[in-house]
Structure formats: C-alpha cells, structure tokens
Amino acid sequence: MRELKVDLGERSYPIYIGEGILDGLAATLAKHGIGVKSPLLVVTDENVAKHYLTKVTELLEADGYRVANAVVAPGEKSKSLSVMEEIITVALEAGLDRNSAVIALGGGVVGDLAGFVAASYMRGVRFVQIPTTILAHDSSVGGKVAVNHRLAKNVIGAFHQPEFVLYDIATLKSLPDRVVREGLSELVKEGFIMDREFVEWCDANASRLLALDSAALEHALYIGCGVKAKVVSADEKEGGLRAVLNLGHTIGHALEAVAGYDELHHGEAIAIGMVGAALLSAKLGNPPSIAEETERILRQFGLPVRIPAHFDTDAIMSAMMHDKKFKEGKMVFIVPTAIGQVEINPNVPSEWVREIVDRLKGEA
C-alpha cells in the first residue's frame, strides 16, 4: 500500500492506495478517530452497491459500527438537492450526530453528492472517500463537493476535505472498458499539467493500464493523485493555480452539455478538450508538436480526439460562454506550453476557440 499526503494545514489528510485495502476499512476509520459510538452513513449508487455494499456493511458491523446506507441511481441526475434531502432523511432517521461520518463509496457522482451531504449535515460532519473508478481519483482529492442545478452543473456545493481517501485497486477490476478508458484520460491529464515523466510512463505503459495491471494502476494513481494533491495543497479554495486542473475541461464541459445521453463520457469529452487546448496552444505560437503528441498518446488509450461531426458549433460555443469559469465575459483557457507544462491564459479570443472547435469537427 502507498500513502500520499494532501497538505492543507489543519485539514491535511492521507490518500491510501493499494490492492485489497478495503478489507482494512474499519481499522482505518478507528485510526482516524471515527469510533463506533455514532452511526455511519454509506452513500453509494445501485451499480456499486451490487458489488460492495454488503461487503462494506458486513466488515464495518463486524467491528461494532452501526451502518445506515443510501443507494442512489447512477449518473449525474442524482447530484440534486432533492436526492440530497432524501439522503439527509436517512441520516436523521438513523440518528447520525455530529460525531458521525459519511462514507462515499463510488465514483465522482457519489463522492460529490455524499461530500455535500457531509459538508452540510448539522453544518458539517466527517467525510471519507472510497473511490471505485479511475476517474474518481480526480474528484476524490481536493474537497470540491457539489450537486447540480437544472441550469448549471456543480453550482451548489462546498469545499469539504475528507478524513482520508481509501483507494482499493481491486474495486477497479470490475469496471467496464469504456469507464476504464475515460478514467485514464483524466489520469494522463495530471501528467500533461505538470509531469512530463509521468506522461512518458503512461505512454510506455498504456497496454498494462488498459489491462488493469495492479502494479501499473497503483503507480499511476499514486502519481496522478500526487499531482492533484500538490495543486490542491497550493490552492485549496481555487484562487488561481487550481485552475490548471481544468486542462481540457473548458471545451470538454461544453461538449458534455450538448452531447446526447451516453454519447460522450466525461473523460472522453476531456480528451477531445485537451487536443483542443493543444491546438489553441499552437495558434498562440507554441510548437505544433504538442498537439500531435497529445493526440497520439490519447489515441493509444482508445480515447476520442475529435468532436462528432453532428455537434452544433454554435451550441458548443454558447455552452462555453455560460460556463462559470468565465469571469466577466472573458475567456480563460488552460493551454499547454509543452508536454507536462501549462499556462493559464485569461485572454483567449472567442473566435479562435470557434476556429478550433470547427477544426476538431472537420478532421477525422
């Protein structure tokens, strides 16, 4: 097992990464001062519940914990105030008090939702993250928790750091292939931001990662979480630096907003967005090789690197303009200046972005 520290002063916490470490959950809770006196609440979704809810409940109860659970429908739709209210009903009926903890068992949706419940229940109770997807390495580190509003994603939330993150590699083995690929997209993104060596390692080890090799996954999650932890430590409340984590997300979010149901997963949209950011970089005067390399590496992971031709450019642009990352009308872009290095460019003309969107649609 590897351990990584997210350094946030009083709110510092460790990320544990290893195969089979879920078996030690009760001991890890106890080590972090979460005792058996107050009930726990496990929040998960229907898919994850099938595989792990019984196991988690039984191993906690074996150690004397009382465990309530809230199982939500999979997908973004569960990130709502009304689902949150239902979970709080469960928490109240189970008698959760200020010494209780909320455990997120699942991917990013579950983590965001359970985290906002933990942040808000009785004005904040302790929170534990057990991510069960590769993609969730990103959302489970950093304390950003939220639910959606029908007009905007993640617009109702908080910063609420977990007590610890427990990443059991074994839980990733049952992931569908497409979910593995999109997770690797966000993982290699951490390298594109600030770790050229990691990008090269991912490039050389793509087949091991795609085959869910334990040692490769453990290494990649350790490095990927490490990049995220480093950025978050330097900028807990998203004042500036943290924006670099949004590489590929400006175009990516817009694509998700206009995509039809199940047409484009988050990690897939981000992959296309990263290619877009690299093309924008070339237009800003950086070497075109950055875009070529970015595209080649993402293709290795079987990720899409072009916008489906039927997507409407106006709709994509419009979705981007509504994104909350645009301060007072200006377009802010995270742009690679080399492989493993990015800059925050706050003055990107929207016509250039439109041109890139069109190019991403035009070529095969």
Next chain:
Amino acid sequence: MRELKVDLGERSYPIYIGEGILDGLAATLAKHGIGVKSPLLVVTDENVAKHYLTKVTELLEADGYRVANAVVAPGEKSKSLSVMEEIITVALEAGLDRNSAVIALGGGVVGDLAGFVAASYMRGVRFVQIPTTILAHDSSVGGKVAVNHRLAKNVIGAFHQPEFVLYDIATLKSLPDRVVREGLSELVKEGFIMDREFVEWCDANASRLLALDSAALEHALYIGCGVKAKVVSADEKEGGLRAVLNLGHTIGHALEAVAGYDELHHGEAIAIGMVGAALLSAKLGNPPSIAEETERILRQFGLPVRIPAHFDTDAIMSAMMHDKKFKEGKMVFIVPTAIGQVEINPNVPSEWVREIVDRLKGEA
C-alpha cells in the same frame, strides 16, 4: 454609528450599528471591496420587502450596482432546500458569479436562508447581513446559516461568515410590539450569559427599550452583539464555549416544537426556557434568587415565563430528546450560576428536567 469587530482571524468582520446607516449601504459595500462589476442578490421576505426592498434596490442602482432579488414567504417554512433552489435559479438567471455577493435583508429566517445560499452558490460567495429585527442580532452574528429538514430544524447548513453586518436602528421602528418583546428576550439573554451589568442596565431601561428609544436600542444591540461576538470569536465552529449561547434554548426549542401555529414565538419560548434553566440551577444547589430575578426581569419585558397548561409534558420531553444538542443520549444544559454567569452541565438527569417542566406548567 458604533462599530464592533467579530474577531475570527482571516474571517474577521465588523458589525455597524446606527440609525439611518442603511442609506450608506452602497458606500459600505464598496469599502468592503464589493464592486459594481458583478450583480448582487438581495434575499428578503414579503413583509420586509414592502418596507425596504425598493429603497435598497434604488440606492444600490444609483451607485451603479446591478441588483436581483428573491422575495420569500415570511416564516420558518421558507428555510427549505426547495426555496433555496428557487433562489439559486434567480441567482443563475441574474448572472451572479464568484465575485457577486448575497445580501440578507430581514430577520433570522432570511439571514439563515440567504446565508446558506451564499455559502453554497458556486461553493461560496460573499455575504452581507442587514438584520431588520432585534431578534436577528443573535442569528446575524456568528456565521451559522442553515435551512430546515421536515424532521429537524437547522440541520442542513454551514458556517459562513458575512463580510459585514449592517444594523440600522431605523428599520426596527416598524416592528410589531410582540416581535419587539421577543427580540428583547434574546438580547437580555446575552446579559444573563456573561454580563451582569448589562442585565441591570436592561432592567433599569426596560421601558425605553420597549418604546424603541434609539439611543437605548443602539446601546443594547452594541452590548448584545458584543457578547455574541466575543463567544463566537472564541469558538467559531461550536466546539464548546459557543454552547452557552443556548441558555434557555433546550426547553425553548422543545416548546416551539410542540406549540401550535403562532402560539409561541422564538423569543417567548426562550424566555420560558431561561426561567426553566434557572429553576434547574436552584435544584442543582444554586441560590433560588437567580430564578426569581430572571423571572422578574423577563416579566418587565412582557414576556411569558410559564408553559401554557395545555402543553403536553411527554411531547415536550420527547422533543428535547430529539434535539441535536444531545450527544449520545446525555442531556446537556446551560445553567445560570449567578445573574450574568452560566455553566455547561452535561449530566442533567432527564427526571429533573421533567419536574421543572411540570412546575413551569403548574404555577401561574
């Protein structure tokens, strides 16, 4: 105008108290770095809107601010996740961004609701409190914001400190008599907690306060807010000391829970609760004169000091046991040990409490 500082390190903020200071709102916003670039949202209720919404909107617009507003129904029912969601719809449609501020214009309900919106919108935007009741002196200082769940009050919330609190004495002049009295109940409570001199001053100046004399109100709010600020500064996240603010609230909240519609206002329930806490104090061996003094002073303000005879003792006890202030089944009481001095007693037997409740019902 008087100014009081709530000392919370980086999150410190001032409370401005004075007659007519609402006229300087725009300048005060500017002084606190809240500029005209991003729209503001004023949250208020129908009663307060009638008196002040047009005025506030006009004086802000005159200084170049764009102002959206959300007017909710008066009363606790508006403190819900669904009303919160509607307010966030208004915020999104008005284009509020991370540099925007939410202004609570009203009493405790508006402050709690608007504050939780501010705490959660885009994971936290700036917040300004303009309390328009005497009672709100308590809720507007300290950063506790929340909405209710159908099973429990204030159970979904956050700690979110305002940029400043602007207390315009002039807005109190239109308050109904009963609302004045219940506000004075919570105000004299600040004295009972830790300021004997202030209790004596309130005792001597009861008629001036009831007549809404400006100088008397300004002084009383300055001292009352000062006590609250002192306690909150020492214990921002309610670790221990802050509990003293709940003098009278343990029984008070239970009475509110079992009271019929409009039968008992918050400040009235707290008055009865303070007498109850003082009777409990006598039972614990403290001088019975504390209870006699407490009762005499509260009667001066025309406040109830007995539980209406038709209230059911079992229902009151049951409501108390469900209160979130009871950690793992034990009954915690804030008990006066003298006028202007309290202790936190975590081991009060519930039979004693029941006996006091019965006594409060029995006598006239």
